[in-house]
Amino acid sequence: GENVEQHPSTLSVQEGDSAVIKCTYSDSASNYFPWYKQELGKRPQLIIDIRSNVGEKKDQRIAVTLNKTAKHFSLHITETQPEDSAVYFCAASKGSNYQLIWGAGTKLIIKP
Amino acid sequence: NAGVTQTPKFQVLKTGQSMTLQCAQDMNHEYMSWYRQDPGMGLRLIHYSVGAGITDQGEVPNGYNVSRSTTEDFPLRLLSAAPSQTSVYFCASSYRNSEQYFGPGTRLTVT
Numbered sequence: 001g002e003n004v005e006q007h008p009s010t011l012s013v014q015e016g017d018s019a020v021i022k023c024t025y026s027d028s029a030s031n032y033f034p035w036y037k038q039e040l041g042k043r044p045q046l047i048i049d050i051r052s053n054v055g056e057k058k059d060q061r062i063a064v065t066l067n068k069t070a071k072h073f074s075l076h077i078t079e080t081q082p083e084d085s086a087v088y089f090c091a092a093s094k095g096s097n098y099q100l101i102w103g104a105g106t107k108l109i110i111k112p
Numbered sequence: 113n114a115g116v117t118q119t120p121k122f123q124v125l126k127t128g129q130s131m132t133l134q135c136a137q138d139m140n141h142e143y144m145s146w147y148r149q150d151p152g153m154g155l156r157l158i159h160y161s162v163g164a165g166i167t168d169q170g171e172v173p174n175g176y177n178v179s180r181s182t183t184e185d186f187p188l189r190l191l192s193a194a195p196s197q198t199s200v201y202f203c204a205s206s207y208r209n210s211e212q213y214f215g216p217g218t219r220l221t222v223t
Contacts, residue, residue: 031209032209032210043216045214046211051209093209098142098160098206099145103154104154
């Protein structure tokens with residue numbers, strides 16, 4: 001079946017450095033790719049998303065890139081801050097459907 | 113807009129008891145879904161609905177029932193609670209291929 005692989009499972013970076021989280025998807029019909037941030041004890045919240053007709057999208061310190069040929073997409077966070085510490089989930093739409101297929105999550109730790 | 117609301121926030125059940133987790137949204141979203149999230153783990157889809165009167169199973173449907181009689185409401189019923197159902201339950205809603213909005217979650221403990 002369709003799946004989304006996410007790496008790494010844990011990422012520890014020095015405050016001020018950049019962080020990159022990578023995802024690979026299997027469904028070639030997927031056309032919507034969101035990234036969610038989940039702080040401890042809270043609900044997941046969308047931080048950025050990208051659609052298949054776009055290769056890159058940026059929002060201040062956060063960017064997402066998509067390579068449809070390789071079925072890869074990545075989250076880039078620059079100038080990391082303590083409040084970036086959280087679990088990040090990538091997801092891919094199941095075809096052009098409503099469902100999302102979720103990655104397993106990356107715990108991002110920002111070291112002071 | 114209240115967004116997605118869930119009740120209760122916390123619940124403790126004894127093995128074998130049944131209960132209903134409530135979920136409502138006021139954004140007129142066609143799609144609603146239920147996930148469970150075990151400690152330190154990801155999101156697993158239990159059941160979903162693409163409109164009133166239409167429901168389908170997700171990845172882990174056993175032990176749970178749903179119904180969708182209105183666009184706004186999507187309750188999740190636990191038929192006979194088991195300790196393995198101890199988890200945090202999130203309801204989410206969206207339009208097609210758009211942001212899924214999550215409710216605040218229900219923390220369920222089954223003893």
